[in-house]
Amino acid sequence: MKKKRWIIIGLSLLLLAISLLNIILAPIAAKKLTKLVEEKSDGRYFLKFKKLELDVFSGYASLKGIQLLHRKVQADTAALVINGTVGEIKVTGVGLLRFLLHKQLVVDSLHVDQADLSLTLRHRPASRNKKTTLSQKLSPFAKIITLGHLSLTNIGVHYRDRTGQIQRADLKRSDLEADDLLIKEGVENDTTRTLFSKSIRARIADISGSTRENAYRFSLKHGMMATKARNIQLNGIKLEPLEVMPFFKKMRTDRFQMALDSLELQELDLWSLFQRGTLQARNIAGSHGSFAVFGNPMGKRSPGDRALSFPNAVLQNMRKRINIDTVDLSHINVRYQEMKRSTGKVGTVDFLNTEGLFTHITNDHQRLLTDPWCKIQLRTMVMGKAKLSMNVNFHMNTPLYRYDMEGHMGSMSALDLNPVSVPLAGVRVTKGVINSLDFVIHGDRHKSTGTVYTRYKDIYVEMVRENNDRKFLKTLLVNTFVLEHNNPATPGKEPRYGQVSLERPLSDPFFKTIWNTLLTGFKSCIGITPPAPQTKEKVSLPKKIFRAIGDLFKKHD
Incomplete structure (x- = not known):
C-alpha cells in the first residue's frame, strides 16, 4: 500500500515538474523565436504572437495570433517582401531527443490555420550560378526532416509584382493536406513523391488578378489537385x-x-x-x-x-x-x-x-x-x-x-x-x-x-x-x-x-x-479578283469595272 502511494506521489511530482518546466520554457522559447527571426533577417522582419503553448514531454507546441511584419531598414535590397498573419500553427509528436543527438527532425503532424500572406516582388532576384536544393539549404539545421501529416486550412495569399506582366494576384482561400513528407539529400530525384510528399490533396478557391496596366483581368473560381489520381x-x-x-x-x-x-x-x-x-x-x-x-x-x-x-x-x-x-x-x-x-x-x-x-x-x-x-x-x-x-x-x-x-x-x-x-x-x-x-x-x-x-x-x-x-x-x-x-x-x-x-x-x-x-x-x-497565278499589276475593283x-x-x- 505504501509502495503504491509513493508511486502515485512520484508520478504526480514528475507531472508537476514537467508542467513547471513547460511553464518556464514557454517564455524562454518565445523570446528565442522572436530573436531568431530578427537576427536571420538582418533586422528586416520581426515576429509577434499572442500565445505559445509547449509540452516538452509529448513534443507538442502551439503558436497563436501570429504576425510577421516587414520593417524598413537602411540598404534593404531584398527582392521579395513578406507580411502576414496566422491564426494558429500547431505541431505534434516532435522527437526532440533524436533531433538533439542526430540532427534528424521527426514530426507527427503540422497544422496551419487562418493564414493571410502578402508578398511583394520589388525587383528580380540576382541569378545564382549554383542552384541549391531545399535539403542543402536546410542541412545546417537538420540532415533529415520527416513529417507524417501536413494540414493547411483557410490560407489566403496576396501577390504584387512591380517587375513583370502579372501586376496583381489574389488567392482568397486554399486548403492542402500532404502525407509522408521527407526532406533529405537526393529526395528531389524520387519520382514517387510530389513536392517531397507521397500524397497531396489541394483545393483552391477564388483566384483573381490583373496584368500590367490593368490590360487584362483573370480569375479562377475553383481548382483541385490529387497526386495519387x-x-x-x-x-x-x-x-x-x-x-x-x-x-x-x-x-x-x-x-x-x-x-x-x-x-x-x-x-x-x-x-x-x-x-x-x-x-x-x-x-x-x-x-x-x-x-x-x-x-x-x-x-x-x-x-x-x-x-x-x-x-x-x-x-x-x-x-x-x-x-x-x-x-x-x-x-x-x-x-x-x-x-x-x-x-x-x-x-x-x-x-x-x-x-x-x-x-x-x-x-x-x-x-x-x-x-x-x-x-x-x-x-x-x-x-x-x-x-x-x-x-x-x-x-x-x-x-x-x-x-x-x-x-x-x-x-x-x-x-x-x-x-x-x-x-x-x-x-x-x-x-x-x-x-x-x-x-x-x-x-x-x-x-x-x-x-x-x-x-x-x-x-x-x-x-x-x-x-x-x-x-x-x-x-x-x-x-x-x-x-x-x-x-x-x-x-x-x-x-x-x-x-x-x-x-x-x-x-x-x-x-x-x-x-x-x-x-x-x-x-x-x-469574280471580284482575278484567279491565280497573279500578275505583277494589281487590278483595283474600279479599274476592273471600267x-x-x-x-x-x-x-x-
Whole structure:
C-alpha cells in the first residue's frame, strides 16, 4: 500500500515538474523565436504572437495570433517582401531527443490555420550560378526532416509584382493536406513523391488578378489537385480585357478574351511538372467556354516576323518540354473581330459550338523524330449557321513552320456574311445561297498555296457608304459586269474554283494568313479578283469595272 502511494506521489511530482518546466520554457522559447527571426533577417522582419503553448514531454507546441511584419531598414535590397498573419500553427509528436543527438527532425503532424500572406516582388532576384536544393539549404539545421501529416486550412495569399506582366494576384482561400513528407539529400530525384510528399490533396478557391496596366483581368473560381489520381481540375477560368478602345490606347497587340467552365488535366506527371517544369499528360479536356480575338487596328505593329504566332512556332520555341497525347475541346464559341480604322466599324466572324481533337502535342525532339506531325480535327458552326469540318496538320520539326489544311463547309444563306462584309469591305449581300465551300491549303512561314471550291446560287450585293447607304451606280456596275452570280454558271457546267498563291507579309500572324488565303480564293470564285497565278499589276475593283465596260464596246470580227 505504501509502495503504491509513493508511486502515485512520484508520478504526480514528475507531472508537476514537467508542467513547471513547460511553464518556464514557454517564455524562454518565445523570446528565442522572436530573436531568431530578427537576427536571420538582418533586422528586416520581426515576429509577434499572442500565445505559445509547449509540452516538452509529448513534443507538442502551439503558436497563436501570429504576425510577421516587414520593417524598413537602411540598404534593404531584398527582392521579395513578406507580411502576414496566422491564426494558429500547431505541431505534434516532435522527437526532440533524436533531433538533439542526430540532427534528424521527426514530426507527427503540422497544422496551419487562418493564414493571410502578402508578398511583394520589388525587383528580380540576382541569378545564382549554383542552384541549391531545399535539403542543402536546410542541412545546417537538420540532415533529415520527416513529417507524417501536413494540414493547411483557410490560407489566403496576396501577390504584387512591380517587375513583370502579372501586376496583381489574389488567392482568397486554399486548403492542402500532404502525407509522408521527407526532406533529405537526393529526395528531389524520387519520382514517387510530389513536392517531397507521397500524397497531396489541394483545393483552391477564388483566384483573381490583373496584368500590367490593368490590360487584362483573370480569375479562377475553383481548382483541385490529387497526386495519387494524377489529376488537376479547374473550373470557372476567365481572362477579360479592357473595353476595345481603352485597351488599344494602352496596348499594341491583339486583344484576347477567354472563358472556360471546365478544364481537366488527366494522368499528369506531377513530379516532372513541379521538379522540371515539364508538362506531360495523357489528356487535357476543356468544355463549355468561349475564345475571342480582336485584331490590333492601331497603326504599325511591333517590328519583326510574326511567323512566331504560328502554332507550331509557339510550341517549338517554348523553353520547357511539353508532351500531351490528346487535347479534347467541346462546346467552345470562337469569335474573330477586326476594326476598319477609317470608319471605326467592326467586322465579326463567329464559329459556334466548336469541337476539336488535338493529337501528339509535343516539342520533344526524340518523339518528333518518329512522328513530326501534330494533327487537329475541328467541327464548328460558321456564324452559327453552316457546319464546317476541318483537318489541320502542323509539322513540328522544321523552322519553316509547315502546315496542311483541308475543310468542307455546308450550306448557308449568303446574307449571313454581312456582319463581316459590310463593316470591313463595304459590301452588303442582298440575296443568295452558298451551297458549299471546300478548300485545301498548304503553307509555311513564307507563303500559302491552295485551292478553294465554292458552289453558290443567285448572289447579289450592294456597295454601301460608311453610313450604310447604297452606292447606286457602283452597285449596278458590280452586279452587272463584275460579280459571277452563280457557280456553276449554268446547270451541268463545270464549277469555277479559285487557285491561291500568296506571299505572306512579315507582319501577318497565323490566323490572318489563313483568313486572307481563304478570302482570296473565295473572291476569285465569285469574280471580284482575278484567279491565280497573279500578275505583277494589281487590278483595283474600279479599274476592273471600267475595263469590263470597255470590253462591251470593242469591235469584234
